[in-house]
Amino acid sequence: MSEEIDRWIKFMKENPNTWREIHNKFINAQFIKQKEFAKRILKEPNGKEKLMKIYNIKNKNAI
Amino acid sequence: MRGIQERNILDQFCIDFCKIVEKHCRYIIVSGFVAISSGRTRATEDIDMIIEKLSLEQYKKLHTDLIDADFVCVQEDSVEEIYSYLIEKTSVRYIKKNQQLPEMEIKFIKDKLDEIQIQTRIKLPLTGLDVWFSSIDMNIAFKEEYLKSDKDIKDAEHLRKVYPELVNEENISQIKSLIKRLRL
Numbered sequence: 001m002s003e004e005i006d007r008w009i010k011f012m013k014e015n016p017n018t019w020r021e022i023h024n025k026f027i028n029a030q031f032i033k034q035k036e037f038a039k040r041i042l043k044e045p046n047g048k049e050k051l052m053k054i055y056n057i058k059n060k061n062a063i
Numbered sequence: 064m065r066g067i068q069e070r071n072i073l074d075q076f077c078i079d080f081c082k083i084v085e086k087h088c089r090y091i092i093v094s095g096f097v098a099i100s101s102g103r104t105r106a107t108e109d110i111d112m113i114i115e116k117l118s119l120e121q122y123k124k125l126h127t128d129l130i131d132a133d134f135v136c137v138q139e140d141s142v143e144e145i146y147s148y149l150i151e152k153t154s155v156r157y158i159k160k161n162q163q164l165p166e167m168e169i170k171f172i173k174d175k176l177d178e179i180q181i182q183t184r185i186k187l188p189l190t191g192l193d194v195w196f197s198s199i200d201m202n203i204a205f206k207e208e209y210l211k212s213d214k215d216i217k218d219a220e221h222l223r224k225v226y227p228e229l230v231n232e233e234n235i236s237q238i239k240s241l242i243k244r245l246r247l
Contacts, residue, residue: 031072057158059140061135062136
């Protein structure tokens with residue numbers, strides 16, 4: 001059993017009105033960071049090709 | 064259900080996608096996103112979806128609706144090619160155009176287990192999402208018996224603790240037996 005899971009679920013149950021905001025920020029952070037990273041890569045030479053390779057995107061029209 | 068201001072990026076992507084798929088066939092969201100939308104604090108790049116098997120004509124309509132909503136398949140533009148992947152039991156991935164993540168990974172139903180998953184699909188009010196999920200028992204069984212990575216075991220543990228009222232150990236055992244018979 002994982003102590004961190006117990007701790008977080010306890011927090012969820014004790015804070016039903018606030019846990020979601022913390023959780024949303026956590027989830028969003030990944031995508032915000034990725035978007036910033038993609039912008040930087042796109043500024044590099046062959047940036048689009050690099051990005052397609054990183055994310056395994058075969059369809060050139062996707063990005 | 065929660066208000067729009069409380070949605071995270073992953074939730075909104077899922078809602079937008081599911082609204083379109085819902086018009087064309089039955090579907091379920093499975094695996095990691097079930098745990099994450101139920102409060103599990105871990106990252107993911109994709110959401111896994113299983114949909115009913117469609118004919119090419121039916122799939123073309125679904126694909127067109129997805130394209131009209133600014134989704135794009137990362138493997139191919141040709142709907143015939145995308146459909147052939149699905150028929151060959153390969154998943155296809157859609158993203159929002161010009162955004163590499165998150166992505167929706169779609170598969171057609173492939174066996175009796177998937178059919179049962181669709182038949183026993185549920186909505187989970189705690190997630191705040193009006194979308195269809197495979198049952199908690201199904202998710203736990205797949206994660207403990209089939210996927211088995213550290214991440215999956217922790218997802219299962221999280222689901223057991225968040226939804227004790229939905230967990231039926233006898234049902235989980237039966238699903239695990241089916242997984243052994245059909246998938247392992």
